[in-house]
Amino acid sequence: MKVYVVTGASKGIGFELAKQLSGAGHFVIGIARTESKIDGVKFIKADLSETEKLESLTNEIIAAAPQHAVSFTLINNAGMVNPIGIIGSVNAEEITNAIAVNLTAPMIISNAFISKLKDSNVSKRIVNISSGAGRNAYEGWGTYCATKAGIDHFSRVVAIEQLNAQHPVDIVSIAPGIIDTGMQEIIRASKEEAFPLLDKFIEYKEQGLLSSAQQTAQKLISFMENEDFKEVGSIVDIRNY
Template sequence: MEAYIVTGASKGIGKELVEQLTAENHFVIGLSRSGIMKDGVHSIQCDLSDPSQINAAAEEIFNLLPDASSYTLINNAGMIEPIGLAGEVEHTEITKSVAVNLTATMILSNYFIHHLKDVNAKKQIINISSGAGRKPYEGWSSYCTTKAGVDHFSRVVALEQKTAKFPVQIVSIAPGIIDTGMQEKIRSSKEEDFPLLDRFKSYKENEQLSSPSETATELISFMKKMHQFDETILDLRNL
């Protein structure tokens, strides 16, 4: 049996990952703010912008986990907001962005590594990052910064795990531009808040967006051969 933990599991890539992994008869735990109503999925309702809820969810996750041949944590949940130039955004939205995009990833990864440290099995952490963590975009200071944090956190953990008795392999992978609710929010923003608005509208108009289903399939294929990769920072489009 293979066990998977997926955050942001009720929509977009996360929803597709849960559905495809469940269809393959794996043990799947899905975290989401709204909860999941799907047979075969162990659903945990959790608002990742609240660190106290993250800790409670983590305890529940590791009470649910069975003995398995492999364990995979997919930190997929993320938010693009706040969109706006620094100095013009609400500080409460910055706090929420850091919690969802970075703090939740760090806390859940910490629990995962600690709980399974003495388990001799295949163990993987897949952090869903973004090209925005590797290149600055005006109007996305919070998103770019938190995704850069995810990348560097992954680098540090990869370094630490080299000396672990039963190491966890970790990657931070950018999936490309996906036709999800996040892209809808980007397209509905104002040009004064996001100067590259027209470019992102053109991605949709010119059918340059990947579907969540296609992306989930590619991610699952990658996870099956992840042990072949030595790099920590990856782009799904280049694999």
């Protein structure tokens, strides 16, 4: 049985990933602050901003997996776009919280995941959900851009390190495109002085240019099932597949 761990599994892409993977017969563990009922998904309630608890959380995740697992895939999906604002006007506590959820948490969980499974000779993968914001600079998204750039570069480093591992973990940081989720609602509710590109993102919605969470999850699952991470490289955009 294939095991998938999905953070941020209560809504958006994470919810759809957990739902579709479970529906395909895989063993899915969903991590979120609020539990959502999905048939076949084991939910573990956790706040990823509480970074001091994440190593023990990862141990709990691995312990919950079936003994006969043939593969483990960790999908670091949880993320937040706030705080939105021009640097110099942003709340310091919100910056700290966003860095914890978007960058520190996936780093700690990935570290514990690799450590816990280092002697396991099964297929092991880490999929970090990134963003074009990690590869381009957008006014008003200083924190979000920085954290996604960080997860991209972290993925590059891990990919290099795992070349020397006895039982390596494959890793990819993938940008899923612009998706019609709660994150987009937050963006559209911001003020233009905080996010100068506001009108552009409103147009995305009005012109029907946003992908659905369901469609995006389908593409991501197809990518995970059909692509060799070592061949595609550690930095990927789903729109190229």
